[in-house]
Amino acid sequence: MSLITISGKVFRLQKTLDEINSAYKAQEEEIAAEKVRRETLHRVLNPHTVGESTYDQQGKLPCQQGTREEVLQTIWGWIHDHSRESQNFLWLTGDPGCGKSAVTATITRKAKDERFLWAQFFINRNIDKTTNPNVYFPTIARQISDTSVKVERHVHNTVEKTPSVADHMSSDQAAKLFIGAIAEASKLNPERPVLVVIDGLDETNHAHLYDTAKIISRVSEGLSTYPNAKVMIASRTEREIHEPFTSALTNEHVKRLHLSTKESVVEVGNFLRNGLEKVAHKHHLDPTEWPGQDRQERLIDQADGLYIWAVTVIKFIDARLRKEGKMNPHGIIDRLRLPDKADINVLYQQILRVTYDEEEDDTTEWDLETFRRIIGAILVARKPLSVGELDDLLD
Secondary structure (H helix, E strand, O other): OOHHHHHHHHHHHHHHHHHHHHHHHHHHHHHHHHHHHHHHHHHHOHHHOOOOOOOOOOOOOOOOOOOOHHHHHHHHHHHOOOOOOOOOEEEEEEOOOOOHHHHHHHHHHHHHHOOOEEEEEEOOOOOHHHHOHHHHHHHHHHHHHOOOHHHHHHHHHHHHHOHHHHOOOOHHHHHHHHHHHHHHHHHHOOOOOEEEEEEOHHHOOHHHHHHHHHHHHHOHHHHOOOOOEEEEEEOOOOHHHHHHHHHHOOOOOEEEEEEOHHHHHHHHHHHHHHHHHHHHHHOOOOOOOOOOHHHHHHHHHHHOOOHHHHHHHHHHHHHHHHHHOOOOHHHHHHOOOOOOOOOHHHHHHHHHHHHOOOOOOOOOHHHHHHHHHHHHHHHHHOOOOOHHHHHHHOO
16 A cells, blocks of 8 residues: 555545544534523523413313314414414403313413424413513523524523513513514424414403503514414403404404304313213212203203303312212202303302301301401402412411
């Protein structure tokens, strides 16, 4: 082998080694840069983010199979419509207790399984920290940046340049941490949806609800050049949301869907039947004899398509069977003979009467004291109390 041949091989080998060394150094630099980015995001964003903000952490149950199929198909079609005419935002509204959170939980779970759920924030008045609007966009930005290194770089650059952007909800924060992060994610693959879900906007701390809705409504146009960017917001039509949303959100940017109890009468009926059958099995009752056709159909007729009514009735019956046993299971249902269809307030009143009946042998002084403390505090505060606040009252 000639010296020239050996020299050539040595040269090529050295070149390969240099390339490997350069690649190794580049990898080390990227690892170091990634560490710096994550330390910055942790330092700047984490103080303004919260846990327990996802549907699974809160125990939100999706729709039962075979229910709400039409609205779910409509939402799914919107998510996958990336035409120039498709709206970036979907505002899902509905009557109280009609099952909005079940719909959003169903969409969230399915999008998560199909790998295009980028962020979710379920606002829940029973988890007080989730009702603070100052944490909405930092938490969403953190979730999005955790999904992609490129988006992580973008969010890092944003907070490194202006760390105070994470401090308080503002139009600037919404534009940079919310819209900016979603836009960056949408660039990665224009053929894939980038879905962000916000549920229960109406459960935002009431003192900040109007301003929060106003800020969200103002930034809706920021995603118009990204047809695959999809933001789904579910709420009641509270005045503080309705006014800014309807004045600023045009049909060009927002698709609107409203859930009505009239459209879910059959589905709520099936939900009640299935729920009562599960209760029967749980308490070793014969579902062919209990609750019986007449009693079951009466409950379905009274529910009149309202999910929260049906859920409350099933929980009440289950609790009374657990407390009273199987001595008179039909009597438990008979105590729910109500004059009005689907009036949740009348149902609550009747449940309170049954639960705190002083003539009942199993009503204790502590039961009555619990009632006085909770209801008294709500009447004085004149606002909903979180589970944590109620727990403090009973400590």
